[in-house]
Amino acid sequence: MIIYSIAKNTFKETARNKIFLVILGFGAVGILLTKIVAFISPETEQKMIIDFGLATIYFFCTIIAIFNGASLIHKDLEKRTIYTVITKPIGRHHFLIGKFFGLIASISVSIILFTIIFVLYCHFINIEINITFYWAVFFIFIQICIISSVSIMFSLISSPLLSATFTIAFYMSGYWVEGLLDLISLIKFDFFKQLMTYVYYLLPKLFYLDIKWEASSGADISYEKLLYMFLHGLFYIIFFLLISNLLLRRKSL
Amino acid sequence: MLPVEVKNLSKTYRSNFGFPVEALKEVSFGVDPGEIVGYLGPNGAGKTTTFKILTGLVKHTSGEASIEGININNYKCRASLGYLPEGPYFYEYLTGEESLFFYASLFGKKHAEIKNRVSFLLDRFEISYAKDRKLQTYSKGMRQRLGFAQCIINDPQLVILDEPMSGLDPMGRKQFREAILELKENGKTVLLSSHIMNDIEMICSRVVLLKSGKIIENATIHEILNKSELTTEIVFKPCDESYKNIFPANEKIRKVADLYSCQLIDLSLKNEIIGKLIAMGHDIVQVNQNHKSLEEYFLDLSKDKL
Numbered sequence: 001m002i003i004y005s006i007a008k009n010t011f012k013e014t015a016r017n018k019i020f021l022v023i024l025g026f027g028a029v030g031i032l033l034t035k036i037v038a039f040i041s042p043e044t045e046q047k048m049i050i051d052f053g054l055a056t057i058y059f060f061c062t063i064i065a066i067f068n069g070a071s072l073i074h075k076d077l078e079k080r081t082i083y084t085v086i087t088k089p090i091g092r093h094h095f096l097i098g099k100f101f102g103l104i105a106s107i108s109v110s111i112i113l114f115t116i117i118f119v120l121y122c123h124f125i126n127i128e129i130n131i132t133f134y135w136a137v138f139f140i141f142i143q144i145c146i147i148s149s150v151s152i153m154f155s156l157i158s159s160p161l162l163s164a165t166f167t168i169a170f171y172m173s174g175y176w177v178e179g180l181l182d183l184i185s186l187i188k189f190d191f192f193k194q195l196m197t198y199v200y201y202l203l204p205k206l207f208y209l210d211i212k213w214e215a216s217s218g219a220d221i222s223y224e225k226l227l228y229m230f231l232h233g234l235f236y237i238i239f240f241l242l243i244s245n246l247l248l249r250r251k252s253l
Numbered sequence: 254m255l256p257v258e259v260k261n262l263s264k265t266y267r268s269n270f271g272f273p274v275e276a277l278k279e280v281s282f283g284v285d286p287g288e289i290v291g292y293l294g295p296n297g298a299g300k301t302t303t304f305k306i307l308t309g310l311v312k313h314t315s316g317e318a319s320i321e322g323i324n325i326n327n328y329k330c331r332a333s334l335g336y337l338p339e340g341p342y343f344y345e346y347l348t349g350e351e352s353l354f355f356y357a358s359l360f361g362k363k364h365a366e367i368k369n370r371v372s373f374l375l376d377r378f379e380i381s382y383a384k385d386r387k388l389q390t391y392s393k394g395m396r397q398r399l400g401f402a403q404c405i406i407n408d409p410q411l412v413i414l415d416e417p418m419s420g421l422d423p424m425g426r427k428q429f430r431e432a433i434l435e436l437k438e439n440g441k442t443v444l445l446s447s448h449i450m451n452d453i454e455m456i457c458s459r460v461v462l463l464k465s466g467k468i469i470e471n472a473t474i475h476e477i478l479n480k481s482e483l484t485t486e487i488v489f490k491p492c493d494e495s496y497k498n499i500f501p502a503n504e505k506i507r508k509v510a511d512l513y514s515c516q517l518i519d520l521s522l523k524n525e526i527i528g529k530l531i532a533m534g535h536d537i538v539q540v541n542q543n544h545k546s547l548e549e550y551f552l553d554l555s556k557d558k559l
Contacts, residue, residue, distance in 0.1 A: 005358035009344065016346040080342040084403055087308040088359035089332040252266070253310040 002090050003098045010102020014068055015109075024110060027060035031118045035125060046127050051216040053122070054133070057114040058140045058212075061107055062171065065144045068106065069151030070163035072099055073248070082253055092248045096152070100241060103148050111141050135226060136215035142233035143209050147171055149240035156247040174206030204236040254322040256411040256442040257284040257307065262316035264302050264466075276302040278466040279316065284411075289433060289443040291453040293551060294463030300446040301339065303463075304415050308336045320411060332360065335409035339416040341400035343388045349399055350375065350384040356403040367406075374402040378432075394425045401432060412436055414445035418452055430456050450548035460547070462554060469554060477550055485517040488539040489530055499529045512538060 014020050034052040038045040073096070076082040086095060115137050122129050150170050154163035180200045187193040209229050214221055264277040277299045284290050294300050305311040307318060307325055323330035343352055353374060357367040375381035378398040383391065391399065397420070404412060414433070418426045426449070433456050436443055447453055453460060454474060462470035470477070489496070490512055500506060501522065506515045517523055523540075530537060545553070 001361050001363075002359055005355060009347070009355050012351075013344065013346055080338070081344055083310060083338040084336075084341060084343065084356065084400075085359065086310060087331060087334070087336040087338075088356065088407075089329050089334075090359055091328045252312065253305070 002094045003101060006085070006090075006095060006098025007101035007105060010072070010099050011105040014064075014103065014106035017068075020064060020068070020106065023060055023064055024113065027056065027110065027114050028117050030056040030060065031114060032121060034118075034121075047216040049122065049125075049127050050129070050133060051212055053118045054136050054140065054212045054215060057111060057118065057137065058143070060114065061110050061140065061144050062147060064110055065103070065107055065148045066151050066164050066167045066171070067160075068103055069148045070155050070167060071160035072103060072152060072155060074155040074160050074163065077251075077253065086253065093245050096241065096245055096248050100149065100152060103152070104145060107144050107148065108141065111137065111144075130215070130218050132211065132219060132221060133215045135221060136211045139209045139211055139229060139233070142230065142237075143174075143206050146174075146204050146206070146233060146236050146240070149237050149244065153240050153244040153247065156244055156251065170203075171206065174204050175210075177203045177205055178207050205232065209233055255283045255319075256286055256321055257282075257318070257444060259283070259303070259307075259318040260316055262303070262306065262318055263314050264299075264306060264311065265314045275466055277306075277313075280463070280466070280468055281316075282461050282468060282471055284442055284444055286410075286442055287437060287440050288459060289437050289445070289457045291457035291460040292444055292446045292463065293450075293453065293460055294446075297465075298463040299466040300463055301415055302466075304336070304338075304413050304444075304446070307413060308334065332407070333410040335404040335407065335412040337400050337404040337412075337414045337417055339419065341396060341403075343396065343399065345389040346387060348385050348387055349380055349391070349395075352388060352399060353402060353406060357406045360407045362407075370406065370408070374406065378402045379428075393420055394422065397421060397425065398428075401429065405436070410441060412441055412443045412445075414443065416446055416448070418447055418449055426452060450546065450551055454547045462551065464554075474547065477547065478545075484543050484545065485520055485523050486514055486539070486541040486543055487517065487523075487527065487530070487537070488512055488514045488541075490536040490538055492534045492536070495533050496530060496535055499526055499533070516543075 031053055034049045034056065037052045038048045041048055073082075076085070076099075082095070086092065115134075119129060147167060147170075151163055151167040154166045154170075157163075158166065177200060180196065180203075184193055184196045184200065187196060209232065211221060211229075213219075260281050261279045262277055262281070263275070263279055266274045266276055268274050280299070280303060292300050292303065302311065306313045307320065309325065309328060309331060313325075318325045320330040321333045344355075347355065350371060353371045354364060354367065357371060358364075372381070375384050378401060380391075380395055380398055380402070383395060388396070388399070397417070401414075401417065404414070412433075417433075418429050421429065430452060433443055433445070437456075445453075445457075457474055459473045460470070460477065461468055472480075496506075496513065500515055501519070504515050504517060504519075506513055517526070527537060527540065
């Protein structure tokens with residue numbers, strides 16, 4: 001009940017934010033413009049449209065996650081609105097989880113809205129959508145949950161601008177981490193080798209959750225792999241939320 | 254079981270350079286049920302730090318405290334607590350009514366259960382006419398009243414108010430004083446801080462005085478006023494300038510309209526001065542014996558125990 005109340009309030013905060021509505025508007029327009037991209041390569045029109053549609057959904061939802069997440073708790077601390085919330089019979093973890101779910105709720109609405117627009121648009125222009133497309137959307141959602149938990153974590157230790165910058169860096173490293181194993185094999189010093197191995201395990205492998213290519217080319221993905229991907233994402237979401245909880249618990253407000 | 258019990262509570266902050274700053278030094282006090290206690294002290298004395306520790310906003314360094322017998326480390330102790338922070342800040346995108354429903358829901362109450370309570374509080378604090386307006390349109394007085402309403406949304410046994418009357422006009426202060434006294438009538442316990450000593454004198458039964466993180470006084474208002482020095486005020490209408498030579502140099506004479514008054518600190522001079530004034534033909538209008546006000550006592554104590 002308490003987590004639900006905080007989440008609902010956070011959702012209202014995001015939904016009543018004009019910037020959020022503007023991003024939603026741009027996202028919707030972006031999806032409708034995917035047909036233009038298909039002109040580049042008419043032979044692979046279907047693939048191009050699905051690929052760019054998913055990329056547009058991912059891009060705009062990531063923007064919402066990074067910029068809302070980076071200021072979400074910081075705003076409460078800065079404006080002291082947290083004073084009238086934390087002093088009620090709730091734990092700090094309730095506050096954190098409520099905030100997280102509130103942010104996730106607004107992202108879910110965005111993803112669902114974008115997906116509906118895109119599916120209707122595809123139906124309108126006779127583009128066939130397979131089941132892997134929906135899995136790709138689901139894993140975009142999981143990736144954005146990870147990004148949200150990371151941006152909330154950074155928002156507890158730095159300003160919104162810095163948090164957003166750190167989260168963007170984190171997001172990019174989630175794709176570049178694939179090449180880190182090759183780099184580790186080239187390192188000669190054991191200490192640095194060990195250190196980089198820890199970094200490799202610490203960073204979520206966002207590239208691993210990215211199945212846009214499979215969706216656009218109509219490839220099937222096994223349920224075992226989908227389950228493994230889901231657990232991978234879930235692990236990192238919980239991991240970053242636990243760190244955020246530790247940071248919030250230690251904080252003097 | 255006391256509503257609030259604080260034992261040897263200390264808080265040390267770290268400055269930006271890592272140096273320890275002691276905000277509270279082994280503070281101990283208790284508040285009896287149904288009391289209104291003023292928690293006073295100059296700026297930086299540690300009042301807000303104590304309140305923040307009691308409400309779970311700040312962790313204490315050592316000592317212990319409990320609310321209604323439950324240790325403050327357990328967040329459930331705040332179920333019977335209402336807290337109004339100094340200059341309360343709210344979610345600007347919510348309306349007044351939505352805010353109260355939100356705060357009530359944090360006590361695990363459902364919308365239907367609290368509908369009457371929210372409506373009662375909106376009426377009680379005279380903001381029901383603006384209940385559908387977003388808080389960004391509220392004036393300072395309205396915000397403060399909403400702050401009070403959210404503070405008692407759960408009908409708490411203990412209410413902690415941090416500077417509840419700062420920035421309010423005389424009418425607003427009066428309304429707040431009445432609301433606080435109403436809490437006492439309903440058997441609630443109130444712990445409040447304020448720099449407005451007149452208000453404290455009017456509503457509190459006891460005060461705890463804090464200076465540089467330490468308690469320097471814990472007594473009832475009656476005890477404080479009784480033990481404070483007596484002064485004699487002589488009000489007279491002079492016939493000429495000769496009165497200037499009657500009063501000792503350290504006694505200040507004030508002029509109000511065509512009357513003059515002097516607050517005598519040295520009471521032994523009272524009869525002699527009055528006699529001289531009469532003998533010289535000055536008209537004695539009034540002679541009052543006064544105790545020092547709480548404000549004067551507070552100022553003296555703040556200076557003395559530096």
